[in-house]
Amino acid sequence: xxxxxxxxxxxxxxxxxxxxxxxxxxxxxxxxxxxxxxxxxxxxxxxxxxxxxxxxxxxxxxxxxxxxxxxxxxxxxxxxxxxxxxxxxxxxxxxxxxxxxxxxxxxxxxxxxxxxxxxxxxxxxxxxxxxxxxxxxxxxxxxxxxxxxxxxxxxxxxxxxxxxxxxxxxxxxxxxxxxxxxxxxxxxxxxxxxxxxxxxxxxxxxxxxxxxxxxxxxxxxxxxxxxxxxxxxxxxxxxxxxxxxxxxxxxxxxxxxxxxxxxxxxxxxxxxxxxxxxxxxxxxxxxxxxxxxxxxxxxxxxxxxxxxxxxxxxxxxxxxxxxxxxxxxxxxxxxxxxxxxxxxxxxxxxxxxxxxxxxxxxxxxxxxxxxxxxxxxxxxx
Amino acid sequence: xxxxxxxxxxxxxxxxxxxxxxxxxxxxxxxxxxxxxxxxxxxxxxxxxxxxxxxxxxxxxxxxxxxxxxxxxxxxxxxxxxxxxxxxxxxxxxxxxxxxxxxxxxxxxxxxxxxxxxxxxxxxxxxxxxxxxxxxxxxxxxxxxxxxxxxxxxxxxxxxxxxxxxxxxxxxxxxxxxxxxxxxxxxxxxxxxxxxxxxxxxxxxxxxxxxxxxxxxxxxxxxxxxxxxxxxxxxxxxxxxxxxxxxxxxxxxxxxxxxxxxxxxxxxxxxxxxxxxxxxxxxxxxxxxxxxxxxxxxxxxxxxxxxxxxxxxxxxxxxxxxxxxxx
Numbered sequence: 068x069x070x071x072x073x074x075x076x077x078x079x080x081x082x083x084x085x086x087x088x089x090x091x092x093x094x095x096x097x098x099x100x101x102x103x104x105x106x107x108x109x110x111x112x113x114x115x116x117x118x119x120x121x122x123x124x125x126x127x128x129x130x131x132x133x134x135x136x137x138x139x140x141x142x143x144x145x146x147x148x149x150x151x152x153x154x155x156x157x158x159x160x161x162x163x164x165x166x167x168x169x170x171x172x173x174x175x176x177x178x179x180x181x182x183x184x185x186x187x188x189x190x191x192x193x194x195x196x197x198x199x200x201x202x203x204x205x206x207x208x209x210x211x212x213x214x215x216x217x218x219x220x221x222x223x224x225x226x227x228x229x230x231x232x233x234x235x236x237x238x239x240x241x242x243x244x245x246x247x248x249x250x251x252x253x254x255x256x257x258x259x260x261x262x263x264x265x266x267x268x269x270x271x272x273x274x275x276x277x278x279x280x281x282x283x284x285x286x287x288x289x290x291x292x293x294x295x296x297x298x299x300x301x302x303x304x305x306x307x308x309x310x311x312x313x314x315x316x317x318x319x320x321x322x323x324x325x326x327x328x329x330x331x332x333x334x335x336x337x338x339x340x341x342x343x344x345x346x347x348x349x350x351x352x353x354x355x356x357x358x359x360x361x362x363x364x365x366x367x368x369x370x371x372x373x374x375x376x377x378x379x380x381x382x383x384x385x386x387x388x389x390x391x392x393x394x395x396x397x398x399x400x401x402x403x404x405x406x407x408x409x410x411x412x413x414x415x416x417x418x419x420x421x422x423x424x425x426x427x428x429x430x431x432x433x434x435x436x437x438x439x440x441x442x443x444x445x446x447x448x
Numbered sequence: 449x450x451x452x453x454x455x456x457x458x459x460x461x462x463x464x465x466x467x468x469x470x471x472x473x474x475x476x477x478x479x480x481x482x483x484x485x486x487x488x489x490x491x492x493x494x495x496x497x498x499x500x501x502x503x504x505x506x507x508x509x510x511x512x513x514x515x516x517x518x519x520x521x522x523x524x525x526x527x528x529x530x531x532x533x534x535x536x537x538x539x540x541x542x543x544x545x546x547x548x549x550x551x552x553x554x555x556x557x558x559x560x561x562x563x564x565x566x567x568x569x570x571x572x573x574x575x576x577x578x579x580x581x582x583x584x585x586x587x588x589x590x591x592x593x594x595x596x597x598x599x600x601x602x603x604x605x606x607x608x609x610x611x612x613x614x615x616x617x618x619x620x621x622x623x624x625x626x627x628x629x630x631x632x633x634x635x636x637x638x639x640x641x642x643x644x645x646x647x648x649x650x651x652x653x654x655x656x657x658x659x660x661x662x663x664x665x666x667x668x669x670x671x672x673x674x675x676x677x678x679x680x681x682x683x684x685x686x687x688x689x690x691x692x693x694x695x696x697x698x699x700x701x702x703x704x705x706x707x708x709x710x711x712x713x714x715x716x717x718x719x720x721x722x723x724x725x726x727x728x729x730x731x732x733x734x735x736x737x738x739x740x741x742x743x744x745x746x747x748x749x750x751x752x753x754x755x756x757x758x759x760x761x762x763x764x765x766x767x768x769x770x771x772x773x774x775x
Binding site: 182184213214215216217218219223225226227232233234235237240242243244245246247248249250251252254255273274277278280281284285437438439440441442444 | 515520551556
């Protein structure tokens with residue numbers, strides 16, 4: 068059930084983990100990092116058991132659809148990394164590998180006409196909200212067929228048709244925007260909800276606190292989903308945040324909040340559904356702290372010298388895709404051959420996305436000067 | 449037509465546009481129950497209700513961003529900054545979100561929003577409350593920047609800004625809220641953005657002035673007239689996009705130009721106008737372009753020092769004489 072702010076007040080924050088100070092002082096970590104998988108999270112076996120209990124409430128096609136989406140964005144990101152290394156993709160490229168359960172689980176809980184805004188680690192959210200992998204890959208390639216016609220790139224994907232409102236590259240910048248979208252839906256008295264994704268580092272920005280205050284003050288149907296992957300670029304949560312229990316920060320604004328295991332796609336979905344219920348019916352905001360982990364660097368240019376291989380491997384034991392596929396298989400929802408079939412299909416879909424991006428033309432040179440103003444005033448010549 | 453103050457003209461513009469379009473709403477610090485820190489929004493809460501006239505917490509970044517988000521999905525917010533000094537806290541959302549959204553979304557999401565409030569110097573409010581920030585905002589493609597100098601311009605330009613589909617920075621002047629002038633009461637009265645106004649015709653020299661410097665320049669022109677110099681005073685009204693044609697045409701006629709502004713000279717709007725004139729009308733100039741700007745210092749508190757920091761009639765008169773080579 069949803070934890071109210073009252074529940075959260077009772078919870079004692081965890082003490083800072085031993086050894087965190089040592090980690091802050093070193094550069095390259097050559098020994099085991101002090102970071103443990105969070106004590107509030109269940110081990111892999113228990114996650115699977117919980118997932119299987121939830122299967123009863125979901126039909127097989129929904130479960131398979133969720134798995135397919137997760138695998139699609141995993142394969143998409145693997146291909147993005149390849150294309151980036153081959154020089155096909157420029158600029159920054161922040162991969163989502165390891166965090167798939169968050170975007171896929173949460174977006175599976177909303178309607179097509181609901182809104183999504185997120186940060187610069189956004190390829191998966193864009194695809195999950197309904198932008199085609201072709202249009203996302205073409206945007207990465209900087210092509211005219213991209214979802215932002217090549218003007219946004221990896222960090223600025225948009226699609227008005229599916230209510231995907233970016234792709235924002237200043238940490239926390241999307242949080243006031245999403246609050247405004249939620250304000251507008253309440254103003255127009257629709258029952259649409261807005262999902263706002265951001266990393267845990269954004270929680271230290273004023274934009275987060277200012278937005279949550281307004282959202283509860285004015286009762287706005289915005290669901291704030293903090294993807295806590297435990298690192299803001301190369302700086303660990305321990306080194307950046309005085310109170311690391313992020314869900315507890317909702318108390319300051321009397322907002323309902325939950326701590327969610329971000330490696331369990333169905334737990335994310337369920338928590339989001341509860342938040343959606345509050346938002347749609349009563350115009351109430353929610354803060355979800357979703358504990359996850361990124362298996363890749365912050366971006367493609369990250370040397371990764373702030374954490375150990377062992378730490379990454381510990382988290383990979385709770386790989387959201389592996390946990391979910393094992394649950395599906397063990398419960399007989401999907402067979403081994405079906406799993407292979409899905410993999411073949413999504414690989415083909417990603418290959419098709421690459422082909423589309425390769426073949427899509429570059430933006431026409433005159434596009435440099437379009438879209439600056441909606442009502443342009445002719446230059447005085 | 450009626451004689452009203454700048455404050456009342458702005459109030460009329462907001463009221464008429466909110467009556468005209470349900471999607472227009474007003475938010476900012478003290479705009480509702482308090483009736484506006486400068487009373488520009490007086491009576492609007494009572495008339496239009498709390499859904500559309502909203503007092504915000506003191507949270508400029510937050511409510512500026514909220515406004516941009518609301519504008520992305522079809523509302524038309526008017527966001528008041530109690531003064532533009534406080535917009536500095538909101539610049540991430542104005543510059544990174546509002547100005548760039550249409551471009552980086554490949555033309556999909558325009559942001560019809562007005563950020564308005566007083567800018568420039570007030571009366572002895574010292575450094576952090578006396579700043580002319582127009583050159584900051586005018587620097588960014590995607591923003592429009594408007595600065596009225598009369599009640600009529602204020603009303604007509606604000607109505608156009610609210611109807612415009614792009615983000616508009618609308619900078620009023622605190623010292624001018626009580627300025628009176630004739631204003632149309634026709635609800636269809638608007639003044640297009642991007643069109644300069646010739647406030648006074650003349651043939652011997654051009655004075656380009658905006659906002660608070662327009663009445664100062666007009667007084668200087670009166671004084672110069674008595675000394676046998678006929679000055680044309682041009683108010684660009686919109687800083688971006690700038691109606692450079694009107695300025696250049698005037699310079700081609702007078703061959704001499706002085707640009708007066710309240711802001712700091714370095715990287716200011718006058719520097720940009722001077723450069724444009726040089727590029728477009730160099731051969732017509734009989735003297736170097738002359739700027740009269742605010743002192744290049746933070747605004748002091750002491751009355752005598754504050755007075756010395758803001759351009760006055762005498763300085764503009766002297767500058768015109770200089771470009772006219774009159775001792």
